[in-house]
Amino acid sequence: MATEEHDAVEQFLGENPSSAQLRQWRETLRARARRLRRELKAASPEQALALRARLAEMDRQIAALEREELITEFVEDSVRVTLAMGSIAEGQHLEE
Numbered sequence: 001m002a003t004e005e006h007d008a009v010e011q012f013l014g015e016n017p018s019s020a021q022l023r024q025w026r027e028t029l030r031a032r033a034r035r036l037r038r039e040l041k042a043a044s045p046e047q048a049l050a051l052r053a054r055l056a057e058m059d060r061q062i063a064a065l066e067r068e069e070l071i072t073e074f075v076e077d078s079v080r081v082t083l084a085m086g087s088i089a090e091g092q093h094l095e096e
Contacts, residue, residue, distance in 0.1 A: 004083065005079075005080055005083055008079050008083055009076050009079050009080070012075065012079050013072070013075070013076075016072065017072070018072065018076070019069050019070075019072040019073035019076055022065050022068050022069035022072060023069050025065055026062055026065040026066055026069060029058055029061055029062050029065065030062060032058065033055060033058045033059065033062065036051055036054060036055050036058070037055065039051060040052070040055070
């Protein structure tokens with residue numbers, strides 16, 4: 001069933017990334033943002049301005065990835081529930 005679930009989720013998502021991929025991308029951006037925040041502490045005023053702009057953009061990207069991850073996770077869970085409900089209904093049909 002796990003393979004069937006995985007295949008159904010992948011088919012439904014098509015070319016879109018999975019929630020796990022989105023989570024990984026978000027965590028990567030968070031790590032980069034932490035690194036930039038450390039650099040910001042030692043930056044000159046001119047560098048600090050550029051770093052703050054990059055951090056603001058990264059924060060927007062992180063928030064967008066988080067929203068997309070939640071939506072995708074909901075879709076994935078919906079596909080799984082639909083499959084499970086189909087299996088239950090099929091099992092009841094076979095018992096009749």
